[in-house]
Amino acid sequence: MSDETSFLSHARYGKDKVRIFRIVREGKWHHIVEYNVQALLEGDIETSYTEADNSVVVATDSIKNITYYIAKISPHVLVPERFALHLATHLVSKYAHIHKAFVAIEQLRWSRIPVPGEQGTAEHPHSFIRDGDEKRIVKVEVDASKGKDKIIANVTAGLSDLLVLKTTESAFSGFVRDKYTILKEVDDRILSTSIDLTYTFAPVKIPKPADAQVEEFVVPAEIAPGSVWDTAVPTNARKVTLETFATDNSASVQATLYRMARLILAQHAHVQTVSYALPNKHYIPVDMGYLGVENLVPAQAEVFMPIAAPSGLITATVSRK
Structure with missing residues (x-):
């Protein structure tokens, strides 16, 4: 095949599924985080593909080791947005030929175990419970393509697998009816979904690390409310x-999705877009008519059959004007 028939139009590589558990000790009071990390690089790496030239490759094993090292030294490791930015900034700053770094983090949910205390229930200083399957999500792109002293970061954050359910105050009626429609209109139903939420921040400038090893990462002294540096944003969005x-x-x-997204935008000035993906978790009332028992009328429906598939999927992005 001749060289004129194709070209390398895009290349990115790195390490996926780097699992990290970190303890931060403040005397007897311990903090923990558990992350699944993906770190990918872009830059002047095309010859590793086109000419089998490995001299431009930072080994994926090295990327894994850097991830562990930054997790060890970073004062920001407990905040996934800041840790991801620290890691990505180090990667683009350390290697002259690497121009972009992409770091994605899943944070697993751990909560402190409540125990009896002197004034009622208290949180245990070093014992934790895995509190459901919900995950906190962070994705950062750190771009140094215009210079190592002109770094720009784009950050998306959110959560996934947040399972919720309400047993009333949900209806569905007035939808298109044609020859394919067998779904009945209801004025009261179970509403359940597993929420995936992402929100994007306005791009931020990242200062060049001032130390020789480019391991430093500085968070602004003044933090604008609702910005990527504001640690209250994830709690508020949830x-x-x-x-x-x-x-x-x-x-x-x-309609509920739209209301949620608009409220997040209204309360966080630096959030630019809010996206939800809400798959239906269907609960179907069991027909007991053959027994002479009414279980289909919404006001009398009490026994349901959970249905895993197929399921509806409702998604949308709401953006700031």
Whole structure:
């Protein structure tokens, strides 16, 4: 095959599924995080593909080791947005031919175990419980393609696998009816979904590391509320999501989704877009008519059959004007 028939249009590589568990000790009070990390690189690496030239390759094993090392030395390791930015900034700063780094983090959910204390229930200083399957999600792109002293970062954060359910105040009616429609309109139903939420921040400038080993990472002294540096944003976004889901008298999943997204944008000035993916978790009332028992009318439906598939999937992105 001649060289004129094809060209390398894009290349990115790195290490995936780097599992990290980190303890930060403050005397007897311990903090923990557990991360699944993906770290990928872009830059002047095309000859490793086109000419079998490995001199431009930072080995994926080295990327894994760097990830562990930054997890050890970073003062920001407990905050996934900051840790991801620290790791990505180090990668683009250390290697002259690497121009972009992409770091994605899943943070597993651990909570402190409540125990009896002197003034009632207290959180245990070093004992934890795995608190469900929900994960906190962070994805960063650190771009040094315009110079190592002109680094720009784009950050997306959010959560996934947040399973919720409400037993009433959800309806679905007025939808298109044609020859394919057998679904009945309902004014009261179970609403359940596994929430995936992502929100993107406005791009931020990252200062060049000042130390010789380019291991330093500085967080701004003044933190703008609602910005990528504001550690309250993930808690607030989760709170808005749960409270809106619980209290909205839902006409549809679409309408509830839109309300949640708009509230997050309204409360966080530096968030530019909010996206949700809400798959239906269907609960179908069991027909007991053959026994003379009413279980289909919404007000009397009490026994349901959970259905895993097929399921509806409702998605949308709401953007700041």
